Amino acid sequence: MPTYNAPVKSVQFLLNDVFNIARYANLPGFAEASPDIVAAILEEAAKFSQEVLAPLNRVGDTEGCIRHDDGRVTTPTGFREAYRQFREGGWIGISAPAEYGGQGLPATIGAVANEFFISANMAFAMYSGLVQGAVAALLAHGSDAQKRHWLPKMISGEWAGTMNLTEPHCGTDLGLLRTKAVPQTDGSYRITGTKIFISGGEQDLTENIVHLVLARIEGAPAGTKGISLFVVPKIRVNPDGSLGERNGLSCGSIEHKMGIHGNATCVMNYDGATGWLVGEANRGLNAMFTMMNEARLAVGLQGLALSEIAYQNAAAYARERLQGRALSAPRTGDRPADPIIVHPDVRRILMTIRAFNEAARALVLWAAISGDVSHRADDPRARQEAEDRMGLLTPVIKGVLTDIGFANAVQAQQVFGGHGYIAEHGMEQFVRDARIAMIYEGANGVQALDLVGRKLGKDGGRAVMAFFAEVEGFIKEHAGEEAFKPYLGPLAASLGHLRDATLWFMQNAVAKPDHAGAGSTDYMHLFGLVALGYMWARIVEAATKKLKEGGADTDAMKTRLTTARFFVERMLPETAVHLARIRAGADTMMELPAEAF
């Protein structure tokens, strides 16, 4: 049975020492996020994750969700009670506006808590994560009346939220969607169609479910320009806020899938269900992107969260399992064998994972802080810079953190040998659960295209240039310092590869867009490595400062310096291969006719 210890100290180090969030105290909500309040929140989130959610993770996997003949769905044993506690803890509305009952804290603090919840029980955390996404979409695009009508009970957790995009014949290409919306005289719409892969589309955790549904208003243009967003509740809500009658929608079936068994993945049938337009007609895709971007960061967080818990359990196993002798002198002479952590190849795995985890956490926090600044700062330039960064980092975080997070779960499982393949140890569940994060909310290939096709060229490349300048500025600032010596050379080389790759696209992909598509996934990973390398550089900066100051954390800071060195020695060299692949272009790849495959 896996165990979990929430990385509270790592989060505090990143928030306080690396990103110095105290400097944002002038922004709404940040003053309330003082170090001691954050510490209390983190302790509470850690406790809830470790004591309530983690023990339910295997239960959720083993039992799964059950759909009854009448369309009701039962979640696994214990989920209902845990969700009640979760709701009462105020976790769902942690960063929602106070005027609708939220706690108004920075979204950054919400992201931190979510990492803990996901590590402990990803399938469970998806239920609440989707509410937060739906709240964000309604906040951004709903009318004032809609906000007042829907948000308070969603933020309190009494009602859940979902996002309904995919249909059987279309996922990535939403322009093909067929779900229909017919206007009614009272201003509402009747929604008819089938949606698939709806996480939490039906469940027994909340008294109502607020579905956000993409549909095409009768007569609207074909393609993506004719898609609108609707709010469609499971149970209609009376003007006084009380629940009315059942709406015309139901869960037709739930999917049997590779993992996240504790979360009900539903086929949703809308059969003339009553819905209300959110935002402008035919601008639904735009509105849904607010929810998608929230969700993409949350999915990136899933990659990190599973890498973290898989790492913790692999490390514990490697310290305990006695097998074989060290290649160097035996270190534990009185035992029949040494713990396998003496073996370099086992350490290679553990170091590889930990060299990702803290930098990935830093990257998520950097993006989350940028998100908060983009929404809360007064200075328009600060908002714009933050929004640029957030937009640039979103596909990188979603695509890279989930690809590497999955690979890390697989490697952590490998540390267990044959025992890793057996269900009772829980390691194989992490692999199965982590796998979905590479797929949903836009498969990682789509993230790579978003980065290369949209984000790079947006506003004349403003966001990417700012990113390059920031990393370069950091390298220049610390160029002469002894403490930074092992790190800055490799980081500069990899940044050079990223610049070269960007230039190659500029020179080649305009004439032949396939060149961009052919290099997009490599570019995303090249970008991710540079971003993670920059995070390590920032961590080294903060750790070096702490070491100079002395204090209790000396060992933890030295461990960071070693881990950062491992990253630059073993992971950063991969950027050269990504560049070589990008430069290979699309010609060979596109040469074969489809029937040759």
Next chain:
Amino acid sequence: MPTYNAPVKSVQFLLNDVFNIARYANLPGFAEASPDIVAAILEEAAKFSQEVLAPLNRVGDTEGCIRHDDGRVTTPTGFREAYRQFREGGWIGISAPAEYGGQGLPATIGAVANEFFISANMAFAMYSGLVQGAVAALLAHGSDAQKRHWLPKMISGEWAGTMNLTEPHCGTDLGLLRTKAVPQTDGSYRITGTKIFISGGEQDLTENIVHLVLARIEGAPAGTKGISLFVVPKIRVNPDGSLGERNGLSCGSIEHKMGIHGNATCVMNYDGATGWLVGEANRGLNAMFTMMNEARLAVGLQGLALSEIAYQNAAAYARERLQGRALSAPRTGDRPADPIIVHPDVRRILMTIRAFNEAARALVLWAAISGDVSHRADDPRARQEAEDRMGLLTPVIKGVLTDIGFANAVQAQQVFGGHGYIAEHGMEQFVRDARIAMIYEGANGVQALDLVGRKLGKDGGRAVMAFFAEVEGFIKEHAGEEAFKPYLGPLAASLGHLRDATLWFMQNAVAKPDHAGAGSTDYMHLFGLVALGYMWARIVEAATKKLKEGGADTDAMKTRLTTARFFVERMLPETAVHLARIRAGADTMMELPAEAF
């Protein structure tokens, strides 16, 4: 539901055009493997795989095996009847000696057929694969009486075979094993102990099961030098060959595991079971290695086989699924969207997998032919060279083909988007099934250590030097030829990286063995890339020749040249990263104390 088309033409091209097996016609069994007989065998194996085994693959996954209270195990619906047909087809003894009832064909032909069986139904193919391994061990180490007693019914498939190594506290480190063997006055032994992870330890497919069990004879030395091999049947066999009474062993439970649900993974309890020593006392590990080496090649084949079927289904889906438009001009204007095979990032995945599959198949066949030559050639030098090559390639095939095979199954699943995560499409089963191949028969980290720690230095490096000389000889031979231009430069560069890495170990790992351990996995993959690159060069040679000759296969040959170019452009560059990692050495990796993890 996945489909499967056995790659018969690829196999024939490799056997006839690349490896020209006709030149071995003077070796026992090879004369019978004429092109037309091989063609007939392949067609038969293909048909059986496609029509009988493939339809049972999902059934096996869904139903799994059931252990009853009395210790009996029931395999999934349809397995019994399929196994009966499989046995009657003579597949189990395809390359076993005719004197014990086998068909006496080259092991190479057996390997080819096994690839098809595994692709179609890996869990099923494991039952027969282990019989073949047990037969090999008894052939190599059993007495004549034992061979006559056990082999005919194993080769006919009436009895199965298993290998029993792992115990709860030891897997990789067999020196720790505790199962006891007490000598009896009649020359037999009483075996007592618990073995875990025994594939096919109990089943309802055969009337008897011949377990090969590692145990320690009372009073034998501790460690690996006190381990002996025993043959321990489920049901004792009377001198006349009829079945006698039940032996003192039983299946205590079966594991719930990530995949290969159709194969019963058993905890086996030996409770004073009667067994007979195979080979010399205290030399059991040596004898078991015969079976292990067979098994390691078979496991490498599993990596390829799942990569192949996952590829086929992903390619079919990519040709059919309409989603989005080509970045270049739309190619199918009258459809609402283009098939996703127009997208470079989808092609990147498909090309990556196919650029592995045929070269991996070539590598397996090269090793299998070497195995046949090492057993069947008259010339001692030819035997030795072949044995060297086989020994060198075994860990590479096991480790690299299963790592990449799994990664390919994951990528093929990705082509399906959300549908890949749903059980009914079958793609997620390939991922779960493929995962075990990286673990069992020596986890891949152990393969890497075998390569670096044993195989490299053996006989003064004779095997690896011969490999280098062969690849170099090929490069020199074709250096001036236009047709080889795109391939030889990258191959030479990667071979240079491999030589540099080998030299680095020679200069650094003697003084500090941890340097070898720290670089072992990277070395194994570096070796694998060079070996696959060499296979592509050989394929290019044969395809170019066929193209010059003209004929019906022009398109298939051109496809090979394109695929080979993709391999050298996109995969071979990775060798530079492996070299960089190897040269980084062990220092950073070994720096942290165990408690820092």
